[in-house]
Amino acid sequence: MRAAAAALLALLLANTAPAQTHAALGQALATDDTDGFHSWLIRGGALFEHASYLDYKGVAVQTTHYSQSGWSRDAPGIVGLWRDQRRDTLAGVNAEAGVVQVAGHTRPIGDATWSLRPAPGTGVELIAAGGLVDTRTALDRGIAYTLWGASVEQALGDRFTAIGFVGAQPFTDGNDRIHLRARFVWDALPEYGVTAQLRWRQYESRKSDVGGAYFNPDRYRQWLAGVAIRQRHYGWVWSGSFFGGE
Known part of the structure; x- marks a missing residue:
């Protein structure tokens, strides 16, 4: 199972006053798995019209290096960033989108969420994302x-929340998946950002034979239970989790 070995996201601001309108963006991420597949990503760019961490626009260039047992491949790219969310409810847009080049192909990448709060305790998110399938054969x-x-998302009292998700995932090799997910969250220690969670997900693949390019069962189902923590200190977000299941 792949785990993040290091992650860093920093906004290097000259000051934190509301009048600040420009900032530099830097990100580094490294991953490793038990099969000896390694990757690292370096991203750098600039934020414009920067009012806060919830309100900015920007652009960044990046490159991702993949390697395994003497094999390697690079995927350079460029992304645009736009975030405009309310501080109290996080309703609004949080998006990044761009393109990368890999093995002679130009592919879209990104992660965009449009959040709505139609009623107190109720949230709706429309989600679009894209990326490379990060296995040696797929790359x-x-x-x-x-x-x-x-x-x-629906709040059930003061400390309980239920979340459901449905999605479609087309691949460039002709495969498609339909995803169903559910999550039940108990806000166990709100003052410390600690939650207990129960997660379920499943998907079905339309194409059973992908030539060994990536993990692709006809049907996949998983249950997980565990705890998670998320805290913000001096502009940094720290998070971690521990889950077990089948």
Whole structure:
């Protein structure tokens, strides 16, 4: 199972006053798995019309390097960023979108969410995402995916929340998946950002034979239970989780 070995996201601001309108953006991410597949991403860019961490526009260039047992491949790209969310409800847009090049192919990448709050305690999100399938064979073939979906969140009292998601995931190799997910969250220690969660997800693949390019069962189902923590300190967001299941 792949785990993030290091992650850093920093906004290097000259000051934190509301009048600040420009900022530099830097990000570094490294991953490793038990099969010896490694990757690292470096991203740098600039934010414009920067009012806060919830209100900015920007652009960044990046490159991702993949390697395994003497094999390697690079995927350079460019992305645009736009965030405009309310501080109290996080309703609004949080999006990044761009393109990368890999194995002679230009592929879309990104992660965009449009959040709505139609009623107190109720949230709706429209989601679009895209990226490369990060296995050796898939990268050599330039296989990528997009994901289109919607989720609904409903508060059940002061500390309980139920979340459901449905989505479609087409791949550039002709495969398609339909995703269903559900999550139940208990806000166990709100003062410390600690939650207990129960998660369920399943998907079905339309194409059973993908030539060994990536993990692709006809039907996949998973249950997980565990705890998660998320805290913000001095502009930094720290998060972690521990889950087990089948």
